[in-house]
Amino acid sequence: MIGLLRNQISSYSNRGINHNELSMKSPEFQPISAVAHPNIAFIKYWGNRDQELRLPLNSSLSMNLSGLETLTTARFDPALDHDIFILSGENVVGPALERVSRFLDHVRSLANTNVYAHVESQNNFPAGAGIASSASAFAALAMAASHAIGLNLDEKDLSRLARRGSGSASRSIPNGFVEWQAGTSDADSFAFSISPADYWDLVDLICVLDTTPKFVGSTGGHALASSSPLQPLRLAHVKDRLEQCRKAILVKDFESFAQVVEEDSHLMHAVMRTSNPPLHYWVPETEIVLWNVLTWRKEGVPACCTVDAGPNVHVLVLSDYAAAVGARLAELPGVQKILKAYPGPGASLV
Amino acid sequence: MIGLLRNQISSYSNRGINHNELSMKSPEFQPISAVAHPNIAFIKYWGNRDQELRLPLNSSLSMNLSGLETLTTARFDPALDHDIFILSGENVVGPALERVSRFLDHVRSLANTNVYAHVESQNNFPAGAGIASSASAFAALAMAASHAIGLNLDEKDLSRLARRGSGSASRSIPNGFVEWQAGTSDADSFAFSISPADYWDLVDLICVLDTTPKFVGSTGGHALASSSPLQPLRLAHVKDRLEQCRKAILVKDFESFAQVVEEDSHLMHAVMRTSNPPLHYWVPETEIVLWNVLTWRKEGVPACCTVDAGPNVHVLVLSDYAAAVGARLAELPGVQKILKAYPGPGASLV
Numbered sequence: 032m033i034g035l036l037r038n039q040i041s042s043y044s045n046r047g048i049n050h051n052e053l054s055m056k057s058p059e060f061q062p063i064s065a066v067a068h069p070n071i072a073f074i075k076y077w078g079n080r081d082q083e084l085r086l087p088l089n090s091s092l093s094m095n096l097s098g099l100e101t102l103t104t105a106r107f108d109p110a111l112d113h114d115i116f117i118l119s120g121e122n123v124v125g126p127a128l129e130r131v132s133r134f135l136d137h138v139r140s141l142a143n144t145n146v147y148a149h150v151e152s153q154n155n156f157p158a159g160a161g162i163a164s165s166a167s168a169f170a171a172l173a174m175a176a177s178h179a180i181g182l183n184l185d186e187k188d189l190s191r192l193a194r195r196g197s198g199s200a201s202r203s204i205p206n207g208f209v210e211w212q213a214g215t216s217d218a219d220s221f222a223f224s225i226s227p228a229d230y231w232d233l234v235d236l237i238c239v240l241d242t243t244p245k246f247v248g249s250t251g252g253h254a255l256a257s258s259s260p261l262q263p264l265r266l267a268h269v270k271d272r273l274e275q276c277r278k279a280i281l282v283k284d285f286e287s288f289a290q291v292v293e294e295d296s297h298l299m300h301a302v303m304r305t306s307n308p309p310l311h312y313w314v315p316e317t318e319i320v321l322w323n324v325l326t327w328r329k330e331g332v333p334a335c336c337t338v339d340a341g342p343n344v345h346v347l348v349l350s351d352y353a354a355a356v357g358a359r360l361a362e363l364p365g366v367q368k369i370l371k372a373y374p375g376p377g378a379s380l381v
Numbered sequence: 382m383i384g385l386l387r388n389q390i391s392s393y394s395n396r397g398i399n400h401n402e403l404s405m406k407s408p409e410f411q412p413i414s415a416v417a418h419p420n421i422a423f424i425k426y427w428g429n430r431d432q433e434l435r436l437p438l439n440s441s442l443s444m445n446l447s448g449l450e451t452l453t454t455a456r457f458d459p460a461l462d463h464d465i466f467i468l469s470g471e472n473v474v475g476p477a478l479e480r481v482s483r484f485l486d487h488v489r490s491l492a493n494t495n496v497y498a499h500v501e502s503q504n505n506f507p508a509g510a511g512i513a514s515s516a517s518a519f520a521a522l523a524m525a526a527s528h529a530i531g532l533n534l535d536e537k538d539l540s541r542l543a544r545r546g547s548g549s550a551s552r553s554i555p556n557g558f559v560e561w562q563a564g565t566s567d568a569d570s571f572a573f574s575i576s577p578a579d580y581w582d583l584v585d586l587i588c589v590l591d592t593t594p595k596f597v598g599s600t601g602g603h604a605l606a607s608s609s610p611l612q613p614l615r616l617a618h619v620k621d622r623l624e625q626c627r628k629a630i631l632v633k634d635f636e637s638f639a640q641v642v643e644e645d646s647h648l649m650h651a652v653m654r655t656s657n658p659p660l661h662y663w664v665p666e667t668e669i670v671l672w673n674v675l676t677w678r679k680e681g682v683p684a685c686c687t688v689d690a691g692p693n694v695h696v697l698v699l700s701d702y703a704a705a706v707g708a709r710l711a712e713l714p715g716v717q718k719i720l721k722a723y724p725g726p727g728a729s730l731v
Binding site: 259260261264267268298301304305309315318319321322323326329363364 | 609610611614617618648651654655659665668669671672673676679713714
């Protein structure tokens, strides 16, 4: 499917031109394609201290998800009088276009130009169902648009740029297992890799329970985070959880990893449920998966769960057990399908 | 308050007659008063294998709550042509009277008589808010009515009798820390004390969050238990949890106790939330207490939580810490008041 997406894009964009050739020409008028993966947060990001700059209230930690990706092509064109955004072949208008345009305004300001862009993007996974399509979308757009406009940002600045589109997009820029340090300002709030994708043979079995769009996107949800009386408690110990999680990954201690990942996820959803208005992302089938996996772990199976801002459950399992756990998950009621993702690379040009 | 209740009852019933004198007279026409305490389940009862006999799907484990009590006086009277049930001074009709009458029918069948009864009952705590008033109510009624009709049941048979009125009432008959063995039939499904009330200096700080009556009583809820796809999972390991809990009490291992108590409570509420129709007993303030207490425990405070079929949180704490934890709980949003209960005795005649 990935190959298919890339072929489709190349048919209208940089057909037959490889990136090395492109970079030798004037970049403004060349379409540039980039691919980025969504990521699953082990230590969650929920709430901003600066909503406009998307400076988060806490550092977070995630893994990129190979197998799932967004492929985006950006082409700046002096002939355009506004930005154009085509998603999955359809022309997008309204708030979604405005969000892309605001992001492109920032790219233009960095490049000191006012040329509008044509952006075309496709995902190979369902949007708006807790698989964080905005993360891969803005990571891919940050990389494609910055190169298309002639900027040559390093990884840190790409991560900072992606963050402006969607906080978690900052984590889809670096490779593998990624930490986004909250930082103190726009300058030092960026993500970096703590270990490469091939460091730990973890698999994310994403149990898709319900692919209808969320009733509140996570951008809106972040604004509600501080309305929960549990949010201060979540934040009070998040540094400890992040350190436990980072260490567990680095020493490959699955049990310690499992405990802190599940605690952090439960705590975020407790904040969500107690915010005003309350956000209930879980469906009954979410709990069925959560509790079954917990039981299996007690029986010795290295598997644990985390849930993002949607009903789907990400079941993290050591790869030797992925087939067996996948078969058991498929038997649970309400599991429509299971997407399998390995630790993935960072964003890259195509 | 307890003393007040007892004085009120004695003013209309066995004024000036102590129990020893009563037992030497013909018991049929004498009013008999009994007191029983509610209990808080550490390992929960949720679901029956026989709804009529209230034979539970699993064994459970609880602690009686001194300080909270139901005081009930029963008097059989050949002049009555139906049962009369007065609760908190008000004449009760409809389903609540029918439930008491059905229970009394069973008492009458044991005594081989058909005399109707006058029953008067008072609680010193709010009913229907997750403090299991039906447990103390039917334990007190079992003891009062059985003696008033001339039966002299031993503890085991009193527990079996109380069970017919409300499953958890079987646990309010014996002293202190109590196990209700599911058993195989009516004959062996009864509760017994595993340790006396003064064995472990535990305190239950009941955080009253909302005293409006539940929208589904637990009797109705039990019938829904098997509609949850999580119920089999809850049952699969409940024996292990009960053994861990019993052992933790007997060796006074608070951390082991805390872990299994919270797990069992969370699992019951997961079953409730995923039943059809779903039962949501938690309010946002429930989660605020749950998460704060968990955080305090990580900081070394011996406290843990359990929630019954209502929003209130029972915070179990070692008595040395009760004052400090109580003060912290009182600061949490939504905590209206805190009831303090020590391990309590079994049901007794007054």
